[in-house]
Amino acid sequence: MNTLLSAGIIFTLLAIVFCLYRWGNLKCVGVTPVKTFTFIAILFTSGLDVGLIMFPLTEFAGYADHTASPEYAFSNPLAIEFAYWGFLIWGFYFLTSFYFCVIEPRVKFFEIPLIKWINNVVIIGTCAFTAYLLLSNLPWYLPELSEEGSIVTTFYVIVFAVIIAAVFSSTDIKYVRILSLASTWLFLALIAVMWFLAAMGPNEMLDAANLIGNYFINIHQFVLPLNDYHEFYLFWWFAWSIMIGQFTSRFVGGLRTWQVLAALLIFPSIPLGIWFSVLFFYHENGLDSGGFVGISMVVVGITFVINSLDSLIRLYSDNMNLTVKRVGRMKYILGNLVALCALTMLFKLNFLEIQWVGALVIVLYFSCFLYILLKKRKEVLAIRSSPEERDLNFNTSKTL
Secondary structure: OHHHHHHHHHHHHHHHHHHHHHHOOOEEEOOOOOOHHHHHHHHHHHHOOHHHHHOHHHHHHHHHOOOOOHHHOOOOHHHHHHHHHOHHHHHHHHHHHHHHHHHHHHHOHHHOHHHHHHHHHHHHHHHHHHHHHHHHHHHHHOHHHOOOOOOOHHHHHHHHHHHHHHHHHOOOOOHHHHHHHHHHHHHHHHHHHHHHHHOOOHHHHHHHHHHHHHHHHOHHHHOOOOOHHHHHHHHHHHHHHHHHHHHHHHHOEEEEHHHHHHHHHHOOHHHHHHHHHHHHHHHHOOOOOOHHHHHHHHHHHHHHHHHHHHHHHHHHHHHOOOOHHHHOHHHHHHHHHHHHHHHHHHHHOOOOOHHHHHHHHHHHHHHHHHHHHHHHHHHHHOOOOOOOOOOOOHHHHOOO
16 A cells, blocks of 8 residues: 555656646646635635645644654654645646646546546545544534543534535535635634634744644655655545546636745645644643633634535546536435435445555556547647636636
8 A cells, every 4th residue: 555655655746747837837627617716725624624724733642753753753743743734735636636637627637437437436435534533623622512532422413513514505506615615714714713722922923833834844744755654644635636636626816837836835734834834832831622612613624624525525526427506405315415425424434444545546547648649649639728718717707
């Protein structure tokens, strides 16, 4: 698995370099273009889930324990957390967004029946894993509702309600913009509130920036997996990448290829860096993250989950032609609800692992590349623009 993962990462980085070299100044236009801020909001909130909110406070201590994990000794916990979530790995999303926006319409690899089926398995599986992450982390953030850190009935009810909300919101495209912008503003508000409650000053933020700067000094160290936990993260990013690319490519609004890459690497990394800095300050100073703070984090995490699941449910439903219009609203809601609840429990029972999904995505990467080399090489090399039928008309997205 490690060899496959390393090969996938190297291939992805080389493919990014080739896309920039070949089509760096090409104007990317999606089927439903939106303004840049809305695009970034959709990308950011669809491309991240509850793990961003709930994981860091549980991980800093492990990254600082060099006795148990000597491989982390070259850096600090804050830089490592940032490395696992920010900057370079957003290149995965760039590659798939560019591919589905510009290349896939000419190649149609994902319209091959077997590939379409595998793609939908990946999307549905990752949807369920996202719900499982929420379920498994609730006891840590809401200990007052738990019994010695166990998952109680209340937490199952919360996750069930979240899945219902996400399935319902996926029935109408108008909710995409609402959820994306709401998630963005709620996340920024959470950062501001926790920053204020911690009385964190400019000097502390400057210290945190210096710690994060260690990531950029040692960025080469984070390219390939450091250990099994880093491997888990990288497989997780691969699992997300292919479907986030399919979804967000619809909304690219005329940015040049290099601008899309810059937007993905820079804009999400800024709030991530600030967020992790605030959380690290809480960790280092032993500040209380329970009560109001814990509930606030859970609320924002739930909003992220609903937003992510909405995007992914809509994507696989469209791919399988199981839309509301075709099957009816009630069948659509019940079918998705049963499928996601069942798969969430399979992750809970350790019957499924996200690493398997990520490995399957890497196989899709290589399969697509070989398909292009063997059958679509001329068509791809002839690309000079986004598909001709694309119109940079923001009025097409007014329903968003």
